[in-house]
Amino acid sequence: MSTERHRPVETARPTERPDFLELVREREAGAVVDERADAIRAALSTATRGGLDVVWIQGQSCTGCTVSLLQSEYPAIEGVLSEFREQSSFHTTLMSETGTDAMNAISTDPDVLVVEGAIPTEIPRAATLGTDERGKRKPVVDWVIELGERADVVLAVGTCAAYGGLPAAGRHDSRRGEVGTDPTGARGLQFDGEEPGGVFGPDFEAGSGLPVVNVPGCPAHPEHVLLTLATILNGHEPDLDALHRPLPLFGPLVHDDCELREQYEQGEFADDPGDDGCLYEAGCAGVHAYCDDSVRLRNGGTAICRDVGAPCIGCVEPAFWDRFTPFYEKREDRGDAGLDEPSIMRSDDDAPTWEMRAVSAVVACLCVLIAAPALPVAAALSALSRWLGDGEPISWRDSDLTEA
Missing domain, CATH: 1.10.1200 (Non-ribosomal Peptide Synthetase Peptidyl Carrier Protein; Chain A)
Known part of the structure; x- marks a missing residue:
């Protein structure tokens, strides 16, 4: 397959097509999706009626990120979201075609490649899709490399695709300071846990000049996927952090906006999940994890883990699973916590x-x-x-x- 790059996704002036991620900086969580529904609908329409090819491939995945997107509740954009789900050039779970028809639907020159799930590199046959020219099962890693080198934008949806996630568990045992092995050599697209690398290597850039854009989460928040994808389809380059996550969505520390923050400051800690008080002593990873879900919420904007007594388990961070296990137990600070130690904090004025x-x-x-x-x-x-x-x-x- 030729690796000659085709034209980048058309870049539009911000006044013509909004940069939804930048708008997130100025508005409350959830407000951009509600207030800019027409513009988001127009952006997604470019992938269904505007001639842009979107290929969504799944590797070692539970399909949780797809299910999360399917269960999102956005009445104002429901119609076009259904179109996007159904009319993407290829989606293993959602497309109606099967067998040969399905495989023929894969664009070999996609504008946007979306990958869900980790990629097995040491046992490639652990995730395959269709067959190659010899009639042998074709590893997903081969598809990802071939299509990624042709795509204008590569989007890793979910922590597995971004950093390896659960399929890579066992290799990043930070508690013991050891590096073990996982059964399949699962990797993220451009990261192996916390280390740059992964399937594409640290220097990879798609046709647009962007590295792999990571939208982690287990599962990824549907609004994070929608806002990032709509921004990219509008021709804007998202502002990324060192882990390639969109900063407006993954800049805030979970702990800072947690509704249990007051209990933390007052030194009121729960002994076990479900108990009253801050969940830090029950293993909450909110002082280590960066995303805005404390205010964005899930389930129609009604709740998030801490609201129902469950500590944050750091699912948006690299080296999740190993980094935060065993869950529900307080962990030693490696120096990366948002706060050194929980305490009753007050300013001089107080x-x-x-x-x-x-x-x-x-x-x-x-x-x-x-x-x-x-x-x-x-x-x-x-x-x-x-x-x-x-x-x-x-x-x-x-x-x-x-x-x-």
Whole structure:
């Protein structure tokens, strides 16, 4: 197959076709899909009626990302979304054609290649699609390389396609500091866990000049897929982070916008999933994971994992699964957490006033004197003096009470 590149996806001026990812920076989560439904519909229509070929290939996948997109609820764009699902040049799960007709429908020169699922590189026959010229089962890795070299844009949907995901579990055991093996040599398209590389290698660029654009998640959030794809179809280049994720969607730290953040700051922690309080001690990876799902929500904008008592398991991050297992157990900080340690955090403006400290100190001293009348009054007064002097809380270790 020739590797000569064809024309890039047509670039339009932003005033003509909106950059939905940039709009996300300015609006609340979910607002862009609601307010720009007509423009998103027009963008997706270019892949169904505008002559752009979109090929969606699945490797080692549970099809969860496709199901997530199928179950999205966007009444304003439902019609064109159905068209997109059904009229993409090729989609293993959704297309109506079968057998030879289905294989003949694959565009060998796609404008956009979407890959869902990890790619087995050491046992290629673990994921195959159709047959080659010799009549042998053709590995998905061969399809991905051939079509990726021809495509203008390559989009990795889901953590498996982006970084290896669950099929790569066993090779990235960060808890023990070891690197093991996985059965099939599963890789992401341009990353192997947290390391650049993957199937295409770190220097790969599609015809548009973009690297592989990653939209991770297990499964990927349907709005993340829609906004990224519509932006690309409109001819805009998304602003990507070092892991090739669109920054407007994957820049926020999950922890920062979590509805349990107040409990974290107050030091109120749940012992187990489902208990009241912040889920950090129950293994929540929200201080390590970057995406806006704390405010974007799922299920029609009603809930996300923490809302139903389940800790974040870091599914948008590279080296997921290994990096955050065993789930529901607090993990050691590798220095990549958004916060060093959970604590009661306050700004200088929120610090207790002199009067508040005095009242607290008097109460504390009274409790000490009542509970232990044998302790000298002088010791209690010394503790009170130290509290008022430097604002440090009374403790058995720090006050003169330890010397009584």
